[in-house]
Amino acid sequence: xxxxxxxxxxxxxxxxxxxxxxxxxxxxxxxxxxxxxxxxxxxxxxxxxxxxxxxxxxxxxxxxxxxxxxxxxxxxxxxxxxxxxxxxxxxxxxxxxxxxxxxxxxxxxxxxxxxxxxxxxxxxxxxxxxxxxxxxxxxxxxxxxxxxxxxxxxxxxxxxxxxxxxxxxxxxxxxxxxxxxxxxxxxxxxxxxxxxxxxxxxxxxxxxxxxxxxxxxxxxxxxxxxxxxxxxxxxxxxxxxxxxxxxxxxxxxxxxxxxxxxxxxxxxxxxxxxxxxxxxxxxxxxxxxxxxxxxxxxxxxxxxxxxxxxxxxxxxxxxxxxxxxxxxxxxxxxxxxxxxxxxxxxxxxxxxxxxxxxxxxxxxxxxxxxxxxxxxxxxxxxxxxxxxxxxxxxxxxxxxxxxxxxxxxxxxxxxxxxxx
Amino acid sequence: xxxxxxxxxxxxxxxxxxxxxxxxxxxxxxxxxxxxxxxxxxxxxxxxxxxxxxxxxxxxxxxxxxxxxxxxxxxxxxxxxxxxxxxxxxxxxxxxxxxxxxxxxxxxxxxxxxxxxxxxxxxxxxxxxxxxxxxxxxxxxxxxxxxxxxxxxxxxxxxxxxxxxxxxxxxxxxxxxxxxxxxxxxxxxxxxxxxxxxxxxxxxxxxxxxxxxxxxxxxxxxxxxxxxxxxxxxxxxxxxxxxxxxxxxxxxxxxxxxxxxxxxxxxxxxxxxxxxxxxxxxxxxxxxxxxxxxxxxxxxxxxxxxxxxxxxxxxxxxxxxxxxxxxxxxxx
Numbered sequence: 001x002x003x004x005x006x007x008x009x010x011x012x013x014x015x016x017x018x019x020x021x022x023x024x025x026x027x028x029x030x031x032x033x034x035x036x037x038x039x040x041x042x043x044x045x046x047x048x049x050x051x052x053x054x055x056x057x058x059x060x061x062x063x064x065x066x067x068x069x070x071x072x073x074x075x076x077x078x079x080x081x082x083x084x085x086x087x088x089x090x091x092x093x094x095x096x097x098x099x100x101x102x103x104x105x106x107x108x109x110x111x112x113x114x115x116x117x118x119x120x121x122x123x124x125x126x127x128x129x130x131x132x133x134x135x136x137x138x139x140x141x142x143x144x145x146x147x148x149x150x151x152x153x154x155x156x157x158x159x160x161x162x163x164x165x166x167x168x169x170x171x172x173x174x175x176x177x178x179x180x181x182x183x184x185x186x187x188x189x190x191x192x193x194x195x196x197x198x199x200x201x202x203x204x205x206x207x208x209x210x211x212x213x214x215x216x217x218x219x220x221x222x223x224x225x226x227x228x229x230x231x232x233x234x235x236x237x238x239x240x241x242x243x244x245x246x247x248x249x250x251x252x253x254x255x256x257x258x259x260x261x262x263x264x265x266x267x268x269x270x271x272x273x274x275x276x277x278x279x280x281x282x283x284x285x286x287x288x289x290x291x292x293x294x295x296x297x298x299x300x301x302x303x304x305x306x307x308x309x310x311x312x313x314x315x316x317x318x319x320x321x322x323x324x325x326x327x328x329x330x331x332x333x334x335x336x337x338x339x340x341x342x343x344x345x346x347x348x349x350x351x352x353x354x355x356x357x358x359x360x361x362x363x364x365x366x367x368x369x370x371x372x373x374x375x376x377x378x379x380x381x382x383x384x385x386x387x388x389x390x391x392x393x394x395x396x397x398x399x400x401x402x403x404x405x406x407x408x409x410x411x412x413x414x415x416x417x418x419x420x
Numbered sequence: 421x422x423x424x425x426x427x428x429x430x431x432x433x434x435x436x437x438x439x440x441x442x443x444x445x446x447x448x449x450x451x452x453x454x455x456x457x458x459x460x461x462x463x464x465x466x467x468x469x470x471x472x473x474x475x476x477x478x479x480x481x482x483x484x485x486x487x488x489x490x491x492x493x494x495x496x497x498x499x500x501x502x503x504x505x506x507x508x509x510x511x512x513x514x515x516x517x518x519x520x521x522x523x524x525x526x527x528x529x530x531x532x533x534x535x536x537x538x539x540x541x542x543x544x545x546x547x548x549x550x551x552x553x554x555x556x557x558x559x560x561x562x563x564x565x566x567x568x569x570x571x572x573x574x575x576x577x578x579x580x581x582x583x584x585x586x587x588x589x590x591x592x593x594x595x596x597x598x599x600x601x602x603x604x605x606x607x608x609x610x611x612x613x614x615x616x617x618x619x620x621x622x623x624x625x626x627x628x629x630x631x632x633x634x635x636x637x638x639x640x641x642x643x644x645x646x647x648x649x650x651x652x653x654x655x656x657x658x659x660x661x662x663x664x665x666x667x668x669x670x671x672x673x674x675x676x677x678x679x680x681x682x683x684x685x686x687x688x689x690x691x692x693x694x695x696x697x698x699x700x701x702x703x704x705x706x707x708x709x710x711x712x713x714x715x716x717x718x719x720x721x722x723x724x725x726x727x728x729x730x731x732x733x734x735x736x737x738x739x740x741x742x743x744x745x746x747x748x749x750x751x752x
Contacts, residue, residue, distance in 0.1 A: 397616075
């Protein structure tokens with residue numbers, strides 16, 4: 001009872017505090033500025049990754065493979081925070097599969113262990129292995145794969161035969177080429193590809209090292225051009241920014257849709273809970289590198305950035321301004337404070353998960369059926385995301401944003417007028 | 421503000437002996453349906469104890485009756501069905517990576533002990549494990565002694581979950597809906613949140629039916645995917661669509677009766693049309709999606725469901741004073 005009273009009292013105090021008057025236009029502007037900075041940081045680190053990959057292929061060594069892996073891990077930090085822009089912003093959602101499609105049938109790309117199996121009912125190209133084959137047949141058409149370039153992996157093979165798990169480009173394709181399959185099941189350990197998979201001449205392991213290098217270089221170059229395009233969309237007259245600000249109510253709704261859909265259906269459901277229910281170590285978002293704890297953590301942080309209207313860039317520069325939290329507080333301070341608290345609770349749960357993973361219990365170990373404590377860490381994150389989606393719904397209701405009103409009706413209360 | 425006024429205007433007068441919207445939904449729709457799930461699951465468990473041969477006719481009949489009842493609640497993805505992953509374990513589908521076949525293969529090959537079956541991966545549990553085990557030819561020659569015990573373990577697990585869901589509804593969750601907005605309600609902070617839950621359930625069921633049950637086998641015009649039809653091994657693909665649409669329509673009717681007027685009639689008529697189109701498909705496992713005529717019929721059904729969803733989202737929701745919110749299908 002005591003803690004309940006304290007929470008209620010705290011909420012009442014927050015509710016009593018005067019909300020900062022912000023306009024929808026200001027909130028949208030800040031949201032677009034954060035997108036520009038956040039995708040910009042993703043681009044910066046993708047370029048660093050690209051340099052590291054080129055160094056690895058030009059001069060294969062254990063050190064250069066390690067450096068490329070480190071660059072990939074760093075590149076994921078800003079990118080995962082952008083995922084909150086996916087749902088709602090059609091321009092981002094239509095594009096994101098190019099860079100972050102998952103899950104993938106990695107046998108499309110390169111050699112896999114025999115336990116992987118071959119083609120499946122769903123995907124007859126699941127074990128195509130284009131690195132080992134200079135000519136392949138896709139959808140009844142013979143494809144010349146003698147040169148591995150952007151066209152082949154970016155277009156011909158990508159979602160070949162309209163199958164989503166034919167992921168031939170993006171972060172996870174690169175991840176597979178750097179780490180290889182994680183064959184440790186729910187035991188500790190990530191993929192363990194040797195640098196000699198890129199070695200020249202007789203040092204080459206698993207064959208076709210030159211073609212594997214061509215693939216890796218082409219994939220990382222594509223990632224850079226994809227991100228360059230997305231940064232432009234959020235620039236001063238970029239299409240994503242324009243689409244967002246065309247109709248203010250629809251724009252605000254887009255923001256909340258992104259927060260709620262990423263939290264609930266995508267991360268809590270598809271990425272976290274499903275893996276736990278299947279107890280399958282392959283069902284982790286960054287399954288080759290065992291970086292899944294960070295993947296979830298930075299997804300959560302992205303939601304928090306957007307809600308509180310503040311993003312800290314990779315160079316420490318802060319982009320901040322009018323926030324969704326401010327806007328919701330003007331309609332209903334209690335709802336706004338509850339969502340702030342729920343997001344903070346999710347971040348606390350994700351921090352526990354991240355801490356355990358960094359201390360040695362990797363995410364796939366947490367999925368093991370007999371690891372009750374690990375299961376609980378994952379469920380902590382799931383519960384946090386589900387609860388914050390519920391509160392996001394309340395925020396939508398508080399702002400009186402509903403589908404019919406997205407048509408451009410001006411019947412909504414004008415929040416700035418309320419406080420005049 | 422406008423919405424609050426609207427809801428207030430729409431609330432029925434508190435006449436005596438007149439059940440509220442929530443009471444009607446809980447006691448006239450939700451609990452009877454979960455009661456049917458529990459009863460038929462119990463019958464299925466008993467049938468498996470009597471005769472567990474994979475080809476047993478009574479077993480298969482009980483499987484179909486039980487699956488019918490379950491499909492009739494698949495739109496109710498909130499509350500007790502979401503506890504302990506019950507709904508996922510009852511029906512793990514779509515299974516994009518073939519987990520169910522793998523899980524069953526692994527169990528049979530290793531003769532894994534079947535105690536504590538609820539601890540098994542969801543891919544090895546529920547109605548889709550039975551669809552695969554009873555009807556896929558790959559298991560016909562498997563060790564009959566083990567598959568028999570496996571069938572008994574799966575059906576007992578289904579029955580346990582069905583009982584647990586029903587008990588939770590009867591013990592507390594039904595009251596949460598009925599008392600939505602009361603001060604002590606821990607789940608629904610306003611009556612409108614309770615109504616939104618029911619509204620979302622109608623849309624969730626319709627969305628799953630059009631996008632998954634229909635959309636997956638339909639694939640694209642150039643590349644239809646009949647092998648992805650739901651429960652095709654046991655010949656239930658069309659039947660599941662019909663049962664699911666009936667369930668969504670029954671709940672929608674409760675909401676439309678609450679609002680009344682021409683809009684409600686329009687919603688009911690749209691759902692009735694979808695149901696007729698589904699019944700007229702005459703294509704039990706949707707192989708027709710690969711033919712011109714069959715595809716035409718499937719597309720007609722799909723668009724009728726989608727246009728009903730648009731009407732419900734854009735016009736009926738505002739009339740109820742709610743919006744679709746988020747659901748578990750939002751991811752990709």
